[in-house]
Amino acid sequence: MSYGFVRLYRRDWSPEQVRRRVDSLAAAGMVLSHPRTGRITAISGAWETIGEQVEMDRDGLLAAMAGLGEEGFTFQYWMTDDEDADVICTLRQAGDGVVVEDYGLDGFGGPVYRKGQDTVIRRLLAEFRATGPTAVGLVVDRWGPSQETDLDDIVIGGPTPVTITPELMVLRPEVAHRHPELRNLVPFGDFLARDTDGILALVPD
Structure with a gap:
């Protein structure tokens, strides 16, 4: 079982x-x-029904996605090549006009976890590139140990140090240079990336 995530900031x-x-x-x-x-x-966030599925129509879901409040909004994507595989996505505001698209990697575990995770990660790396100039940063953490770190503050440009390094951090150059603890940075478009797991190799040509 993986408790990892991919966070796309925009x-x-x-x-x-x-x-x-x-x-x-x-x-x-x-x-x-x-x-x-x-x-x-x-996915319900109400205390009485937290974690339960709430059926919606497409228009209602899109409206909820666009109209983010302080609580954020959580829903499910489904993989067309495996009807039992879903990706939980939570949208929330991170401050300074930045929205976080937080995609869970839960359930893509077991002995072939990388193959399962990579089917999601590959798609989201492509989405990050397609986001263009409104993209702010990207984090991939396969197992989730960095989730206790204030990654939002780091990606946006705050002073929080990187004490637990996810497998992939993609940051704006001016943000990356504030973190001397991030070594061996490589270019990724207009960004700099710290890639300890070869994840950037998943980027489609």
């Missing part, structure tokens, strides 16, 4: 950008509707 989160993200992921095989049942589901 600006300009609007209804149009929400639709573009959903449509782009759908083209890559991550869809809102369950491949067999067609159900679209959010």
Whole structure:
């Protein structure tokens, strides 16, 4: 079992950008509707029903994605090539106009965890590149030990030190240079990356 995650940080989160993200992921095989049942589901954050599926229609889900409040919003993507595989996504605000798309890698475990995780990571790396100038940063943590670190503050440019390094951190150059603890940085488009696991090799050509 993996408790890892991929976090994509971006600006300009609007209804149009929400639709573009959903449509782009759908083209890559991550869809809102369950491949067999067609159900679209959010995940309840209410205390009485926390963690339970809440059925929604597409328009309602897209509106909830675009209209983020302080609580954030959690829902499910489904993999078209495996109807039992889902990716939990939580959208939330990180401050300074930045929105975090937090994609869970839970369930992509076992002896072939890398193959399962990589099917998700590969798609999200492509999404990061497609985000263009509104992209702020990206983090991939296969097992989740860095989740107790204030990664939001680090990616946005705050003073929090990187004490636990995820397998991949993609930061703006001016942010990366504030962290001498991050060594062996490599270019990744307009960003600098610390890649300890060869994850950037998954980026489509």
